[in-house]
Amino acid sequence: MSDQDEQITAFLVEAEDVLDQTEQALLDLGSNLGNGDLVDAVFRGLHTIKGSGAMFGFNELADFTHKCETAFDKVRKNVVPATGELVSVILAACDHMRAILAGDANESRGRAILGNLSEAMEAASFIDAPVALPQGQSGWHLTFRLPPGALGTGAQPLSMLAELADMGDARVMALTDAIPPLCDLDLGEYYIGWDITLVGPISRDQIEDVFLFMADDMDMSLVPLAEEGAMSEVQTPTPAAETSAPVADAAPAPAAPAINVPALPDHAEAAPADSGPRGADPMARQAAAMAETVRVPADRLDELMNRVGELVIAQSRLSQLAGLSDDLALRSVAEEMERLSGDLRSTTMVLRMVPVSQLFSRFRRLVHDLARETGKGIELVTEGETTEVDKTVVERLFDPLVHIIRNSCDHGLEDAAARAASGKPASGTVRLMAHQAGGQVVITIADDGRGIDTARVRAKAEAQGLIDPNATVSEQDIMQLIFHPGFSTAAQVTNLSGRGVGMDVVKRTIEMLRGQIEVQSRAGQGTEIALRIPLTLAIVEGLLVRVGQQVYVIPLSAVEECLELSGEDDRRSRGRNLLTIRDRLVPFLRLREMFSPNAVADLFQKVVVVASGDTRVGLVVDQIIGSHQTVIKSMSPLQHQASAFAGATILGDGTVALILDIGHLLNVASPKEERLRAAG
């Protein structure tokens, strides 16, 4: 990859980030229209995209963003108040910017957005702005010279002039006095200075923003036309230095104090990062904030994890050898190594964990759009966003959650009239919650809508021949039918949902993640769908057990208790494989018969009771060895038929142990599941 390609890739990644942040700020702004900080945040985002887009040759992007920025600048300056309409248009504009970055932008769509934008601006301008239009701002007299070497760093004086001319009435004069004789002329240098008289209601910030990328070394003077002549020339060495000085808002531009104040945090924030070559550049500011984070491709992390796994194995061999030796120095090194590799392993394991807020924040936009599409008032409440989940899990949860949330918004929540009739607040609430429970994370999507109409689900299922009209099926089982492929109760297929695709995809994805879905619904009060997912696909905290000659791993999160299988129980249970534990009948599986029928059973067999939801099953093993935390390796696709196993792991002595797939074993043991399969 060439240097430039790398830079462009970095730009694309960063632009994506900035767009995400801008979108979040816009969504916040949507629910808090008066917040000046949010307005500033959105403006900064747009400005950064424009600036860096132009730098990396994304002219279409820079051009489009520039128009949005110009419009939004009026909001920043309190000329026009922020409105919900405006926020939506800018959100759409952010989508268009993404499309431009991805290279599949539709030009007419861009024009339509800009059209909407000016309409929204027009509409908003009829609303009384919180601060009146600035008066008496007649214009500026500006002279500037680019710093030496500016052309080499990508400065484009012509585009700066064009930008300035866009602001108002501009009279531009070239200052040619510094041009050297031809023999001394350096082709790479830019010798022309510019003298510009700008007439119009323009703020100092607007002008300084044009020079954002080179403000530091530039020779520039900026004087309000009103003051010219009255005062001797006010030198503004660099705008950033000036505005970050304590007296900043007292000295210049007395004509428009109201304008400078809201914009001040923008520059004040930039000042500490001022040491870089482009201190006032918002990208540099961004970079300073991002310095804490390093992007690493996921496969490198996997590689690291594998190496650490190998290290741990090698280390345990070393410990064994040291244990046999009398050499105290060797033993102490081995102990040190053991501690270090243990630390290293736990550090590596948390590297892949990310907070679910990454996932949740993406749904705010979805709900915002759904609310507009359906015309319903929908509020999204998120809880437990700091819960950490493996990166891969987060990525794979996105699609299922989209389906569930769409369903909640489209089918679940009623329209305002129906809600009012049943005494609910006019706008519906979708709650998105996460919390950790043992080795699992539980993600709950709850709405306060009409709930699942089990009678309707049943009628539909009977009509489709999914269940026998005479069969007795429990409420819970009926609700599970919504996950059946091709099942939808929406009488009308809408843009959002009702095609019957989706919920079965949800179920399949969750099962692939070794998770479970629970549905609870009360008619008229709402539906709650809980997804229980293992925290990570990469690590398992397991109970090591021996069956026959081999060691197996049972995920600790599923283990409820361990018991001894007394000889009496053993004999009594023959033929029916049921065990009485505290007056409850628990079915059990003899793993030895399933896994190594030829081995002779140990005299004192143990029962490990595992559970998922309400289903419990006992697993009879020969010996319980202890607990073990390790990296999960997936099984080879060649061995997919070994469905009793969710994966494999490498033990301390380097041998491979298989990890039991509890969901599968429960299916095998549980008659209820079979009935459901027969019904489904």
Added chain:
Amino acid sequence: MDKTVINWAEDGTLEALTFDIGGETFALEATLVREILDPLPVTHVPGSEPLVGAVVNFRGRVIPLADLRMAFGMAHTPPGPDARIVVIEINLDDEPVLIGLSTDRVNEVTSLSRQDAEPPPELGLSWPRENVRTMVRRAGDVLLVPDLVRIFGRCLKGAGDTADFALSA
């Protein structure tokens, strides 16, 4: 399924590793071979196809250990003193897959000549004809070049002709 093509070099030769399994000598493109290992501790995988009935730890990765005897109708014998594991990488369904082959003995890397190659005869074979791409005569012996893509492709999900095997209580 068509037989997997053998990429003979322009001069009609092929670098191949030869090894013995169950009294037959096999030859495999040397480019497929990743490593030759001493026997490793084996973990049996209950419920998997007998052909790939075990796994081993190959440098921190869990890879299936395949017993080609199963594909050639040979009796199982315990590993002898010369037993080695040949780790190969083949493409199945466009995915690279690592497989360990348990062998009785690894012989040598040698150059096979296309002139000595001939298709397996229609009759008189004790193994499925389609499991061999070609046979190569060499020093009074016959080397079998197995069609690993075909042999292992059957173990993949949705490969149709696999037995519907499931664990039951």
